[in-house]
Amino acid sequence: MISQNHTTIKTIAAKLGISKGTVSKALQDSHEISIATKNKVLEAANELHYKPNHFASGLKSRKSKAIAVIVPEIVDSFFSLAIKGIETVTQKKGYHINIYITNDLVSKEKEIFKLLSDGRVDGVLISICRDATCSDHIKELMDTGMPLVFFDRVVEDIETGKVVTDDFKSGYNAAQHLIEQGCKRVCFFSISENLSILQKRVEGFKRALSEKHITNADNSVYQISTDKNKCQETITSLLSDPDLRPDGIVISVELLTIPIYTVCKALNISIPEDLKVICFSNLQYASFLSPPLTTITQPAFEIGEQAASLICSAITNNRSLKNEKIICPSQLDIRNSSLVY
């Protein structure tokens, strides 16, 4: 086979003995070119397997038809499902998606933002990283006119599109369920004090506790490291201390599930007899865990779809996004890990 990579407007022009400008105008269906010439050009383009060049089209339109999707993690049932929702929409609308994984590091997030300032993408979808102490890099890119939509993990004080779940209500429902199951000392395991969605889950959690006059509400929230060893250490020391040990835990993120199941097994703490557990999770295996895990199930796929629709509409209609917030409600899926034995 011949290499078709090198067929350009110049090749077609040379073959037909006409100028590059004529070929270019003919391919753009310009009124300046006769129908006969257009037909000749199209025939030659077909014969030579001419493909319009991505960069040439982009340079003309200043559109890449690509969207950046920035996530903290991909080996996670929430984010992989959200990406699937995004891809379902972007694919239909003719957009490509570039995936960037921050590993929950703001330093990596900043590096990624530097890369995006060259026009490579037409818009950005982002779920920010855990140590969200700085958002200047996000504001800077938006100031260049780049449309950006947050999904799940948002920066509250940046005005733009946001797609989230009902975090306050979900935290409230989780705590209420544990209290209804007879828990007296309920704790909340978080991974960040900075993420607004976790703050809201904590607020809802505390509201339920104070309404039921559970008095440990002030010292009931623990920040757990996401480092595997540190995480297990913290949980072990908390569950080993008779004065601190909770009888119910709300876990804010899926990645803490395995450490909690592991520590309980090691310490011979039985779920749910000794400890009731409920987790924010999209794990499709929740029903098959031992014991089956009660979850606050977020509509991850739908959150992805909504975020993608919003960014595509902003790009296509060249409209700037106001503080538009779409809230997709989560649901409480009760399984054995939180039920009275």
Next chain:
Amino acid sequence: MISQNHTTIKTIAAKLGISKGTVSKALQDSHEISIATKNKVLEAANELHYKPNHFASGLKSRKSKAIAVIVPEIVDSFFSLAIKGIETVTQKKGYHINIYITNDLVSKEKEIFKLLSDGRVDGVLISICRDATCSDHIKELMDTGMPLVFFDRVVEDIETGKVVTDDFKSGYNAAQHLIEQGCKRVCFFSISENLSILQKRVEGFKRALSEKHITNADNSVYQISTDKNKCQETITSLLSDPDLRPDGIVISVELLTIPIYTVCKALNISIPEDLKVICFSNLQYASFLSPPLTTITQPAFEIGEQAASLICSAITNNRSLKNEKIICPSQLDIRNSSLVY
């Protein structure tokens, strides 16, 4: 803030009262331009927040610094982990990755290949879809000079880079383990007759059976639909029939795990007492399932890393890939689902 989006070579030229050509050459450090002019241009470029345009650079270099990653599914622990491995390498080497999900449909795979012929990416990493009946679209893109590496699911008769696991040996080990645990009627659940990696797993499986003189080897392989309802129907009818019902199953792909656990629960078939189960899976929750699942664990992250290294080296060194096969061995992780009770 002013919009920085519109600073172009023209803006800089206008500010300094020199030609666009001079600015362009100065920015490319051309010997035709004096040092004094270069300094003036660089100063103005900095002041105006000039960013080189992705399309303009691409048009010049014909490189996009992007790699397409095509997978059948993303909500799957093998593929999400492989993508993470890919991203770890591409990020270090300065490449962007575009993700495409085929949903295991060859029609969607073909559409994606059409989109990639415009120079948007410099290379392709692909794990092909289940109904791999046609690979003309892959050959066509490769004929244009596009570097391509297969990972996990490969097309055997296309000569290029391939990164896989030791499928024959893994199938052999899985069957041998079940036979050692006393199984007399061992079956293999596949999802495709066309995928070469599944054919190899079946071959290894059959070899172990014939070596141990297990006589059902010929009718021991079942093709299971990936449609949720059809899949459960097939498994239910097989496990309900006393003449057909196996006492050991090797599951070729992770997505069949939930249907098997579901059907066994519904039919009151106890794993492992009545039925021993072993699955090709990267599920990090395998130890916490009820019962804990024995897995053939593929080095998914490493497969992704190796595939990414291969494609980056092919692009950077402009070298065509011969039939280079990298084999990353899997390991058998024995848990309760396959052990003598």
